[in-house]
Amino acid sequence: MWRTILLGVSLSLPSFADRIHAQHSPEPPRLLDDVRFLSDNNLQGRMTGSAGADSAAAYLARRFSQVGLQPAAGGWFQSFAVRREATGTRGPTGGAHLGKNVIGILPGHDPVLRNQTVVLGAHYDHLGHGGFGSLDPDSTGVVHNGADDNASGAAALIQVAARLAASPPARTVVFIAFSGEEQGLLGSAHYAKQPIYPLADMLAMVNLDMVGRLRNGRLIVYGARSAKEFPALLDSLNWYAGFDLKAQGDGYGPSDHSSFYAAKRPVLHLFTDLHEDYHRTTDDWEKVNYDGLKRVADFSLGLVTALANRTRPLTFLDQPPASPTQTATTTGSGTSGYGAYLGTVPDMTGTPGGVRLVGVRAGSPAEKAGLRGDDIITRIGRIETPDLQAMTDALRSHKPGESVEIVVRRGAAVTTLKATLGDRGG
Numbered sequence: 001m002w003r004t005i006l007l008g009v010s011l012s013l014p015s016f017a018d019r020i021h022a023q024h025s026p027e028p029p030r031l032l033d034d035v036r037f038l039s040d041n042n043l044q045g046r047m048t049g050s051a052g053a054d055s056a057a058a059y060l061a062r063r064f065s066q067v068g069l070q071p072a073a074g075g076w077f078q079s080f081a082v083r084r085e086a087t088g089t090r091g092p093t094g095g096a097h098l099g100k101n102v103i104g105i106l107p108g109h110d111p112v113l114r115n116q117t118v119v120l121g122a123h124y125d126h127l128g129h130g131g132f133g134s135l136d137p138d139s140t141g142v143v144h145n146g147a148d149d150n151a152s153g154a155a156a157l158i159q160v161a162a163r164l165a166a167s168p169p170a171r172t173v174v175f176i177a178f179s180g181e182e183q184g185l186l187g188s189a190h191y192a193k194q195p196i197y198p199l200a201d202m203l204a205m206v207n208l209d210m211v212g213r214l215r216n217g218r219l220i221v222y223g224a225r226s227a228k229e230f231p232a233l234l235d236s237l238n239w240y241a242g243f244d245l246k247a248q249g250d251g252y253g254p255s256d257h258s259s260f261y262a263a264k265r266p267v268l269h270l271f272t273d274l275h276e277d278y279h280r281t282t283d284d285w286e287k288v289n290y291d292g293l294k295r296v297a298d299f300s301l302g303l304v305t306a307l308a309n310r311t312r313p314l315t316f317l318d319q320p321p322a323s324p325t326q327t328a329t330t331t332g333s334g335t336s337g338y339g340a341y342l343g344t345v346p347d348m349t350g351t352p353g354g355v356r357l358v359g360v361r362a363g364s365p366a367e368k369a370g371l372r373g374d375d376i377i378t379r380i381g382r383i384e385t386p387d388l389q390a391m392t393d394a395l396r397s398h399k400p401g402e403s404v405e406i407v408v409r410r411g412a413a414v415t416t417l418k419a420t421l422g423d424r425g426g
């Protein structure tokens with residue numbers, strides 16, 4: 001993460017950590033190996049333009065290829081010039097350094113949607129031998145390995161690529177390991193200016209930067225207010241993941257997603273928060289929480305899959321909504337919308353013919369009415385609900401306190417339940 005801006009504000013949001021935890025699949029191969037390789041002393045802190053950064057770039061391209069990605073149009077590497085003063089390095093070599101973004105793609109399976117993309121990014125550069133960017137005053141000349149910042153994100157990027165390649169989604173997914181981040185988001189700014197795939201056809205960009213220090217299950221997701229649909233999507237995914245999720249903020253922040261938000265695209269930044277080793281010589285692989293990193297990778301996989309498969313566009317939000325009630329992580333049919341509150345947690349990945357629920361909130365009107373996970377809502381009152389938008393519209397047409405019939409498919413049966421709707425503060 002870029003040093004010059006630090007965000008420390010955390011909005012308190014409901015946690016479902018004590019409810020359902022995702023089934024942990026077996027330890028993925030090489031997550032630990034990838035972190036260790038990238039944060040080894042051999043790579044000398046991966047300063048942009050250095051031999052160590054070039055080794056890291058070659059390694060990442062090889063790993064992308066191994067897990068089933070194809071090189072981007074134009075190849076695995078996108079180079080950009082870095083002014084010498086920007087790198088903070090000293091030495092006899094003249095001229096500009098070259099930074100290299102590493103780009104692999106997974107073509108989408110849908111003949112139409114494959115022309116659109118979702119970008120998953122993580123920077124792999126770090127601070128080299130300190131001096132510039134380091135928070136250790138006496139550390140100039142000492143290698144800064146940057147295991148959490150951001151070997152963790154790069155390793156998770158490979159992990160998501162491997163899992164997604166086994167079952168490609170509808171849209172094309174572009175995996176980018178950025179360089180030049182620590183000098184001021186240089187690699188991502190370069191890509192945003194000269195995108196290999198047009199940004200107008202990019203549904204969203206997801207950034208993994210510092211995801212290796214999960215503590216107390218707390219995952220921060222910045223940019224949650226950069227698209228109208230994000231809070232509900234994150235909430236739905238978290239129903240299974242069980243993080244203490246802090247989803248908040250617009251898309252500006254001290255990392256690569258900012259470059260895409262500035263181009264007016266929806267963005268998300270996953271982050272396991274700052275720690276005492278941030279930008280110091282002690283950010284080493286031994287301190288990474290690998291179980292936590294795997295959970296973040298799993299969550300990212302679900303997020304990218306949902307984005308790459310969704311049938312509807314996202315609604316970019318330039319100005320965050322003024323009302324603080326709309327900043328919370330809630331469902332479209334929950335407290336964030338307008339009209340009456342039901343308290344369902346819909347499956348945001350979509351189900352034909354209705355809105356499938358992953359669960360209902362404790363004490364909510366939905367729970368009291370007898371709704372439960374796996375129910376598929378097909379009608380609320382007189383309004384058919386083939387999808388979430390229709391369900392949101394249906395709830396908006398009612399007032400808190402009204403009693404409505406809700407028709408659900410439950411297995412082979414069709415059941416009609418009666419719910420007394422709450423208000424959206426409930």
Ligand SMILES: [Zn+2]
Nearest residue numbers: 001002149182
């Ligand atoms: Zn950093």
